[in-house]
Amino acid sequence: MTDHPDGAALLDEARRTLLEILLPLLPPERRYDGLMVANAMAIAAREAAQGDAALREAVQQLSALFPAASSGEDPRAHLRELEARLAGEIRAGLCDAPGVRRDAVRDYLRRSVIARARVSNPKALP
Amino acid sequence: MTIDLAADEAVQERLCRFVAAAAGARRATIGSFAPLRGGAIQENWSVDIELEGGASAGRHALVLRTDAASRVAASHGRAEEFALLTLARAAGVAVPEPLWLCSDPAVIGRAFYLMRRVPGVAAGHRIVKDLSLGGPRDALAERLGRELARIHAVTPETGARLVPDQSFDFLTPASANPGLDRIRLYRRYLDDLGGPHPALEWGLRWLERNSRPSREIVLIHEDFRTGNYLVDGQGLTAILDWEFAAWGDPMSDVGWFCAKCWRFGAVDREAGGIAARAPFYRGYEAASGRRIDPTAVHYGEIAAHVRWAVIALQQAARHLSGAQRSLELALTGRIVPELELEILSLIDAAEGRAA
Numbered sequence: 001m002t003d004h005p006d007g008a009a010l011l012d013e014a015r016r017t018l019l020e021i022l023l024p025l026l027p028p029e030r031r032y033d034g035l036m037v038a039n040a041m042a043i044a045a046r047e048a049a050q051g052d053a054a055l056r057e058a059v060q061q062l063s064a065l066f067p068a069a070s071s072g073e074d075p076r077a078h079l080r081e082l083e084a085r086l087a088g089e090i091r092a093g094l095c096d097a098p099g100v101r102r103d104a105v106r107d108y109l110r111r112s113v114i115a116r117a118r119v120s121n122p123k124a125l126p
Numbered sequence: 127m128t129i130d131l132a133a134d135e136a137v138q139e140r141l142c143r144f145v146a147a148a149a150g151a152r153r154a155t156i157g158s159f160a161p162l163r164g165g166a167i168q169e170n171w172s173v174d175i176e177l178e179g180g181a182s183a184g185r186h187a188l189v190l191r192t193d194a195a196s197r198v199a200a201s202h203g204r205a206e207e208f209a210l211l212t213l214a215r216a217a218g219v220a221v222p223e224p225l226w227l228c229s230d231p232a233v234i235g236r237a238f239y240l241m242r243r244v245p246g247v248a249a250g251h252r253i254v255k256d257l258s259l260g261g262p263r264d265a266l267a268e269r270l271g272r273e274l275a276r277i278h279a280v281t282p283e284t285g286a287r288l289v290p291d292q293s294f295d296f297l298t299p300a301s302a303n304p305g306l307d308r309i310r311l312y313r314r315y316l317d318d319l320g321g322p323h324p325a326l327e328w329g330l331r332w333l334e335r336n337s338r339p340s341r342e343i344v345l346i347h348e349d350f351r352t353g354n355y356l357v358d359g360q361g362l363t364a365i366l367d368w369e370f371a372a373w374g375d376p377m378s379d380v381g382w383f384c385a386k387c388w389r390f391g392a393v394d395r396e397a398g399g400i401a402a403r404a405p406f407y408r409g410y411e412a413a414s415g416r417r418i419d420p421t422a423v424h425y426g427e428i429a430a431h432v433r434w435a436v437i438a439l440q441q442a443a444r445h446l447s448g449a450q451r452s453l454e455l456a457l458t459g460r461i462v463p464e465l466e467l468e469i470l471s472l473i474d475a476a477e478g479r480a481a
Binding site: 033036037039040043080083084086087090091093095096105106109110112113114116117119120121124125126 | 313321322323324325327328330331335453454456457460461462463464466467470471474
């Protein structure tokens with residue numbers, strides 16, 4: 001159980017307080033620091049709100065590329081292991097040949113990068 | 127920790143003695159000493175110095191540039207940067223006049239040099255938004271193209287002639303394919319950082335498969351972009367930040383300048399967020415006599431995003447390791463996904479696929 005407001009909602013409210021109440025009080029040379037704090041809070045809030053959904057989706061999609069891989073207990077460690085295998089295959093040139101596998105890898109990379117950009121900077125999304 | 131040079135009287139006294147000796151003056155006095163906002167790698171200080179006696183007697187508006195607490199791999203130290211400024215000035219590039227280099231750490235604690243202070247604004251987000259800066263934008267882009275051409279006119283042979291008493295051995299000799307050397311280096315960096323980074327590997331592999339030997343090897347700035355030049359109300363006043371300069375392929379600087387990650391949000395103005403590519407290319411081609419090769423520039427833009435992503439990971443790692451705790455460095459780690467997204471899109475475009 002989580003008490004309410006939850007972590008993401010608290011960060012949102014703290015950020016609003018920073019931007020609307022505190023930022024105007026900062027001397028001009030500290031304004032950039034204030035904006036960086038607000039940005040960090042926004043990223044953390046989006047990450048908290050997202051939960052594990054993106055992680056589970058990534059594991060599922062990558063498991064299809066590496067069907068023989070054993071599923072680990074911890075999904076985060078499992079994803080890391082699968083991505084390390086993928087990174088190694090790409091570097092070794094094993095995903096060069098046009099075809100189904102290259103398309104699947106390309107599709108995975110695009111989806112996972114978009115999911116991470118959605119957290120770190122949604123404005124950068126097409 | 128950063129040393130507060132402005133607050134340390136003993137340091138300032140030693141600095142005055144150094145400057146007086148270097149300038150052949152009887153006495154040097156500091157009028158003002160204030161930090162300038164700089165990059166994550168060096169510290170810049172605005173210093174006013176009054177010289178008494180000697181050929182340079184009078185008041186001098188200067189910038190003191192020194193290493194910050196920690197450095198990014200592959201960046202030159204201050205002595206090398208001083209030599210590069212000297213070379214660029216001899217080649218007719220608009221740079222601040224380098225005056226005195228001090229490699230003795232006993233003076234202020236680290237190597238530093240002094241250069242003449244050039245008026246202007248460098249902050250990329252301001253230049254992109256504030257049209258009262260930099261003069262007419264097409265003219266600014268064209269001028270930047272001409273300045274880049276002057277840099278690229280320097281070769282290992284002409285460099286030695288331009289500044290005969292200076293060795294440039296610190297610039298690693300370029301191989302026939304500097305792009306491949308870079309790929310090897312970035313893979314090593316990624317391995318050191320721990321990963322995995324499959325999207326960056328995708329980019330590196332594409333760069334490897336599509337690399338071509340360079341047709342010519344010239345002096346490249348390696349950080350020629352909006353944010354690293356100064357403008358005033360009329361136009362360009364100086365090209366800054368020479369710590370990454372190298373021998374390499376000229377089109378890599380063109381790609382770096384045009385890369386989306388250096389347009390400061392003005393993504394439709396493809397030349398550094400200030401103008402279309404045409405005036406920048408026009409200035410470059412007119413002054414260099416070299417044709418811009420769009421395929422090589424596209425390659426350079428992919429390489430630019432890969433390089434910036436690797437540097438961003440290194441900067442975040444400096445924060446994470448505790449070597450330099452900084453919110454700015456920490457947040458830099460979070461720009462990696464948008465850089466990777468652009469790498470994927472540029473590769474799709476090169477392969478004729480819609481994103």
